[in-house]
Amino acid sequence: MATIHHEIVIEAGLDQVWDALRDFNAVHQRLAPGFVTDCRAEEGTRVVSFANGMVARERFVGLDEKIHRLSYAIAGGQLTHHNASAQLFAQGPQRTRFVWITDVLPHEMADFIGAMMAQGVVAMKRTLEVEARP
Numbered sequence: 001m002a003t004i005h006h007e008i009v010i011e012a013g014l015d016q017v018w019d020a021l022r023d024f025n026a027v028h029q030r031l032a033p034g035f036v037t038d039c040r041a042e043e044g045t046r047v048v049s050f051a052n053g054m055v056a057r058e059r060f061v062g063l064d065e066k067i068h069r070l071s072y073a074i075a076g077g078q079l080t081h082h083n084a085s086a087q088l089f090a091q092g093p094q095r096t097r098f099v100w101i102t103d104v105l106p107h108e109m110a111d112f113i114g115a116m117m118a119q120g121v122v123a124m125k126r127t128l129e130v131e132a133r134p
Contacts, residue, residue: 001081002110004102008121012132014090017098018068020128021086024060035123050116081105082113094132098124 010017020030025046028036038049045059061071067087074082084102091097100121104113 002104002107002113004104004110004114004117006100006114006117006121008098008125009091010096010098010125010128010132011094012096012128013094014068014088014096016132017096017128018088020131021068021070021088022063022065024063024070024072031127032120032123033127035120051119052116054116078109079104079106 020026023030025039025041027046027048028039035051036048037051040047042057045057048056048058050056056074057076058072058074061073061083063070068089069085069087071083071085073084082102082104084100086098086100089097089099098121100117102113102117104110
C-alpha cells in the first residue's frame with residue numbers, strides 16, 4: 001500500500017479553513033473550485049467530478065470537530081483501497097497548516113493519485129487565501 005502525504009500552509013485562519021473543509025458536499029465551490037468541477041451529494045457519499053475528467057464516489061467516513069479532521073474513502077474503479085484524511089493545525093491567527101494523507105491500493109496508482117493531490121492543494125491554497133483577503 002502506498003501512503004501519499006501533502007502538507008501546505010494556508011494564509012488564512014483555522015476557523016475559515018475548517019468551515020470550508022468540513023462542508024463535505026461543497027468541495028467544488030468552497031475548497032477546490034477549478035480542480036473539482038462538480039459535486040453531487042448522495043446518501044453518505046459525494047460524487048466528485050475533476051477537471052481531468054475523472055469521477056470518484058467519495059464516502060464520508062468521519063468528522064472530528066475538536067481536532068479539525070475529516071476523513072473519507074473511495075472504493076471501486078481502479079482502486080481496491082483509498083482512505084484519506086485532511087487535518088488542520090493553527091500556525092498563528094491567520095495561518096493554517098493543512099495536512100492531507102491518503103492510503104492507496106494498488107500501489108501502482110500512487111503516482112497518479114499523488115499528482116492529483118498536488119494539483120488539489122494548489123487549488124485549495126489559492127481559493128482559501130483569496131477568501132481570507134480583507
